[in-house]
Amino acid sequence: MAKLRVEIVTPEKRLLKAEADEVIAPGATGLFGVRPGHAPFLSKMSAGPVTVSAGAQKNVFFVAGGFVEATATLVRVLADQAEPQASIDVAAAQKRIAEAEAKMKDYELTDARTLALREAIRVEQKRLEVARPK
Amino acid sequence: MSSLRDIRKRIKSVKSTRQITKAMKMVAAAKLRRAQENATNTRAYAQTLWKLVNAALLGVDAADAPHPLMVDRPAKRIDVIVVTSDRGLAAAYNVNVGRQVLKFIRANPDAKVEIVTIGKKGGEFLRARGFKVRKDWPGLYSRLSYAAAQEVAAEVTERFVNGETDAVYVAGTYFRSALVQEPAMLPLLPLKSGMGYRGDVEEEETTAAASMLFEPDRQALIEELLPRSVSVGIFRLLLEGIASEHGARMTAMENATKAAGDMIGTLTLAYNRGRQAAITKELMEIVSGAEALKG
Numbered sequence: 001m002a003k004l005r006v007e008i009v010t011p012e013k014r015l016l017k018a019e020a021d022e023v024i025a026p027g028a029t030g031l032f033g034v035r036p037g038h039a040p041f042l043s044k045m046s047a048g049p050v051t052v053s054a055g056a057q058k059n060v061f062f063v064a065g066g067f068v069e070a071t072a073t074l075v076r077v078l079a080d081q082a083e084p085q086a087s088i089d090v091a092a093a094q095k096r097i098a099e100a101e102a103k104m105k106d107y108e109l110t111d112a113r114t115l116a117l118r119e120a121i122r123v124e125q126k127r128l129e130v131a132r133p134k
Numbered sequence: 135m136s137s138l139r140d141i142r143k144r145i146k147s148v149k150s151t152r153q154i155t156k157a158m159k160m161v162a163a164a165k166l167r168r169a170q171e172n173a174t175n176t177r178a179y180a181q182t183l184w185k186l187v188n189a190a191l192l193g194v195d196a197a198d199a200p201h202p203l204m205v206d207r208p209a210k211r212i213d214v215i216v217v218t219s220d221r222g223l224a225a226a227y228n229v230n231v232g233r234q235v236l237k238f239i240r241a242n243p244d245a246k247v248e249i250v251t252i253g254k255k256g257g258e259f260l261r262a263r264g265f266k267v268r269k270d271w272p273g274l275y276s277r278l279s280y281a282a283a284q285e286v287a288a289e290v291t292e293r294f295v296n297g298e299t300d301a302v303y304v305a306g307t308y309f310r311s312a313l314v315q316e317p318a319m320l321p322l323l324p325l326k327s328g329m330g331y332r333g334d335v336e337e338e339e340t341t342a343a344a345s346m347l348f349e350p351d352r353q354a355l356i357e358e359l360l361p362r363s364v365s366v367g368i369f370r371l372l373l374e375g376i377a378s379e380h381g382a383r384m385t386a387m388e389n390a391t392k393a394a395g396d397m398i399g400t401l402t403l404a405y406n407r408g409r410q411a412a413i414t415k416e417l418m419e420i421v422s423g424a425e426a427l428k429g
Contacts, residue, residue: 006401009179011280011369012172042186043349044358047242069186070284076368080280 002036006052010063015051015061015082023075024051024074025068034070041070047126050077060085062130079125084130088131093123093124137414141405145398152394158223159387166380173309173379180363187325187359188345202295203325203360208303208410211246213268213290214238215322217306217371218256219379220275225336227307227315227382232259234303234317239265248299252286252372256305275376283369291364293325307378308370313385315378322367325360 006023008016024033026048028085034041050061063079076078107114109114198409214234218228235256239247248268249255253275257267269289274282295300302323308316350356 007178007182009175009182011176011179011283011366014175014178028354040346041345041349041357042189044355067183067186067355069182078179078182078186 002073003054004034004036005074006077008052008063008068008073008079008082009094010049010079010082016059016085018052018054020052020054020075022051022053023070023077024049024053025075025077026050027068028064034068034075037072038070040072041068043068045077045079047123049130050079050082051057062088062127064127085130088127090128090131093127093131097121097124138405140399141408145401145405148394148397148401151392151400155387155390155394156348158342159384159391162380162384162387166384169373169377169380169394170309171338173377174372176366176370176373182358183363183366186384187356187363190348190352190355201325201356201360203291203323206324206326207297207300207395209242209245211248211299211301212242212297213250213284213293213302215250215252215290215302215304215368216256216260217304217400218253218259218377219375220254221379221387222255224379224383227379228253228259230317231256231307231317234319236263237317238305243250245381248264248429250286250290264383270412274372276278278372278376280365280369283364283372287361287365287368290323291361293413304371305370306375309374309377309381312381315382318371318374320367320371322364 002022003019004023006016006018006020007014022035024031025043025048026046028046030041031048045063045066047064048062050130052059052061053094060079061082061084064081066077066079066082067075098118100121104117106113107117121124176306214235216231218231222228232255235249249260249265250269250271251260251267252271254272257270260267271286274286290302292298292303301321304318304320304322306320308318310316
């Protein structure tokens with residue numbers, strides 16, 4: 001069966017360049033899967049897990065938003081931030097949530113900064129979800 | 135002719151200089167390898183991002199309702215972000231960037247050019263020539279990350295959207311190899327469709343872009359893609375700049391080490407010649423003294 005070329009890149013590094021049978025990514029409207037032969041497709045990504053399966057092997061990465069480009073033979077994940085599931089620092093993520101929550105108390109509810117902080121907290125919570133699958 | 139002791143002193147000093155330049159070369163070489171890797175990785179991201187931007191913009195008529203980042207006004211006020219290093223001793227690396235900015239200012243005599251600097255050397259160069267620096271980002275290299283580049287991007291983007299400036303350029307250096315670094319003037323804003331990752335229009339294969347599906351929709355994606363291409367443009371030139379800096383320094387130090395070696399050779403020759411002359415002179419004195427006693 002044809003394979004997909006998969007790349008996961010962030011502005012700072014390239015996390016993965018490999019071949020795979022299937023990629024599941026968090027699209028703008030929920031998780032979606034890509035297999036070889038997919039129609040040309042460009043989606044905004046939300047924070048969540050990217051699962052790359054090759055045979056029986058599954059690799060899970062956390063991405064914090066970005067884009068996915070899919071063609072019949074290629075999947076490119078352009079993430080703002082990304083890390084392999086195994087290297088997620090749970091304690092650091094929890095600390096960032098606590099700090100953001102503390103900071104949020106200083107601002108009005110409608111302040112743009114409150115929204116930015118809430119978004120940051122949501123991303124960190126997603127990160128924790130990926131680190132500890134239910 | 136300088137005395138033997140003077141020559142000996144100079145040999146010693148040149149030797150210690152050589153040791154320093156050699157060490158600096160090794161440090162630069164080690165740093166270069168990492169910097170080069172970073173620059174290459176970011177290049178991959180930037181190229182893909184541009185491809186996606188162009189795919190998303192394909193068929194969108196920019197003329198009637200341009201995106202705020204694509205508004206093409208007559209360039210009366212131009213912001214130039216000057217990317218140089220904090221440290222010198224890197225051959226012409228910093229000077230080349232500075233010269234390029236001067237050339238750009240001369241080429242746009244009608245525009246009011248405002249300067250934003252990253253790295254100390256660019257500011258020093260331009261201030262010495264009577265230019266004012268509107269904003270400096272001190273210490274950016276010590277906390278270099280994509281987030282830092284986003285801050286720089288946010289500042290100029292805000293100015294551009296508010297109409298305080300009509301165009302933004304980044305003056306920096308493209309890294310080709312340790313020996314070749316190419317000064318670059320990257321147009322950052324306004325964004326133009328068809329613009330390649332190097333800022334010029336590139337004939338790239340657009341992977342069936344015409345029939346591409348967009349999710350959630352084309353407009354929402356454009357909103358997300360465009361601001362990122364601004365910050366990525368800055369980030370990439372920062373990384374290319376760092377790689378270029380180390381490349382230039384490595385080459386400069388290599389040359390300095392070689393020059394010091396040559397100099398030590400010349401000095402040693404002069405020293406030995408002088409020593410031999412002194413011995414010969416002494417011998418002749420003894421011999422002629424003995425001859426005189428015989429007589």
